[in-house]
Amino acid sequence: MRATKIVSLAIVVLLVGNSGAVAQGQATGWNPSTFKKPSDVELKRRLTSEQYAVTQREGTERPYHNTYWDNHAAGIYVDVVSGEPLFSSLDKYDSRTGWPSFTRPLEPANFQTKDDHRLAEDRTEVRSVHGDSHLGHVFDDGPPPTGKRYCMNSAALRFIPVARLEAEGYGKYLALFKKGGYRPGS
Numbered sequence: 001m002r003a004t005k006i007v008s009l010a011i012v013v014l015l016v017g018n019s020g021a022v023a024q025g026q027a028t029g030w031n032p033s034t035f036k037k038p039s040d041v042e043l044k045r046r047l048t049s050e051q052y053a054v055t056q057r058e059g060t061e062r063p064y065h066n067t068y069w070d071n072h073a074a075g076i077y078v079d080v081v082s083g084e085p086l087f088s089s090l091d092k093y094d095s096r097t098g099w100p101s102f103t104r105p106l107e108p109a110n111f112q113t114k115d116d117h118r119l120a121e122d123r124t125e126v127r128s129v130h131g132d133s134h135l136g137h138v139f140d141d142g143p144p145p146t147g148k149r150y151c152m153n154s155a156a157l158r159f160i161p162v163a164r165l166e167a168e169g170y171g172k173y174l175a176l177f178k179k180g181g182y183r184p185g186s
Contacts, residue, residue, distance in 0.1 A: 029083070029168060029169020029170045029171075030078065030082070030083045030084050030085055030169070030170070032084070032130055035082050035083070035084075035130050035131075037081065037082070037130070037131060037132065038081075040056070043055075043056060043081065047080065047081070048155070050155045051080055051155045051156070053155075054134060054153045054155040054156050055079075055080065055081055055131070055133035055134055055135075055155070055156050056133070056134070057134075058118075058125070058134040059134070059153075059155075060136075060153060061099075061153050061154060061155050062098075063097060063098025063099055064098035065098075066098075066099065066100075066153070066154035066155065067154040067155075067157075067159075068100040068154040068157060068159060069098050069099055069100050069154065071089075071092075071100065071159060072089075073089065073159070073161050073162075074089050074090075074161065074162045074177055075088075075089050075159055075160050075161040075162050075164070075165065076088050076089070076106060076159075076160050076165065076170060076173050076176075077089075077100070077106075077152075077157040077158065077159055077160075078157065078158050078160060078170075079110075079128040079130075079131045079133050079135070079156065079157070079158075080133070080155070080156055080157060080158045081128070081131035081132075081133045081156075082128060082130045082131030082133070083158075084107070084110045084128055084129070084130050084131060085106050085107045085110060085170065085173065086105060086106055086107070086110060086111070086128065086135065086152075086157065087100075087102045087105060087106050087150070087152070087157075088102075088106045088173070088176055090176060090177070091103045091104050091106070093142075093143060095142070095149055095151065097151055099136065099151050099152060099153065099154070100151075100152050100154055100157070101142070101149050101150060101151050101152070102149075102150040102152065103142050103143060103144075103145065103146045103148060103149070103150070104145075104146045104148060104150070105150065106173070109129065110128055110129050110130070111126055111127070111128065111129060111135075112126075112127050112128075112129050113125060113126055113127070113138060114127070116137065123137045123139070124137055124138050124139075125137055126138050126150060126152070128156075133156050134153075134156065135152050135153065135156045135157075136150065136151050136152035136153050136156065137151050138150050138151070139151060162174065162177050
């Protein structure tokens with residue numbers, strides 16, 4: 001009986017762990033010096049089909065039918081491929097678009113932008129630097145203080161609640177959620 005419970009727990013851990021960053025253990029946090037982007041074969045194996053389509057093929061998930069568009073919990077969002085820190089819930093707002101939207105990045109050095117001419121209107125694509133994941137787009141119609149709307153795909157993100165930051169290796173961001181906390185990247 002005990003062996004069955006242990007095997008069942010191991011299966012749950014493997015399944016849950018699969019939704020995290022694919023290249024670094026969830027308990028390690030983000031370390032750019034040790035990250036190596038997995039092969040395409042490995043990414044297809046570890047990511048869901050939607051995560052793969054969004055992050056590796058510049059896909060877009062459906063609005064209002066994604067994991068984080070209506071998430072109001074406190075924590076940070078990291079790249080589902082690399083684990084690099086991207087956004088804080090403190091900068092998230094309801095843009096009424098059906099996708100998670102933020103006024104600014106948590107760590108600007110983890111972002112790169114490029115012109116996107118794939119649709120009728122020109123847009124600015126946002127990608128993670130180390131994972132090279134397609135995250136979404138940034139627009140100049142956001143609220144103060146930045147006037148920016150980082151409109152992201154939930155499938156490109158993994159949310160880490162405040163209560164799990166230390167355990168998952170992102171403890172340095174705990175100060176953000178205390179009154180008068182620091183602001184990385186600003």
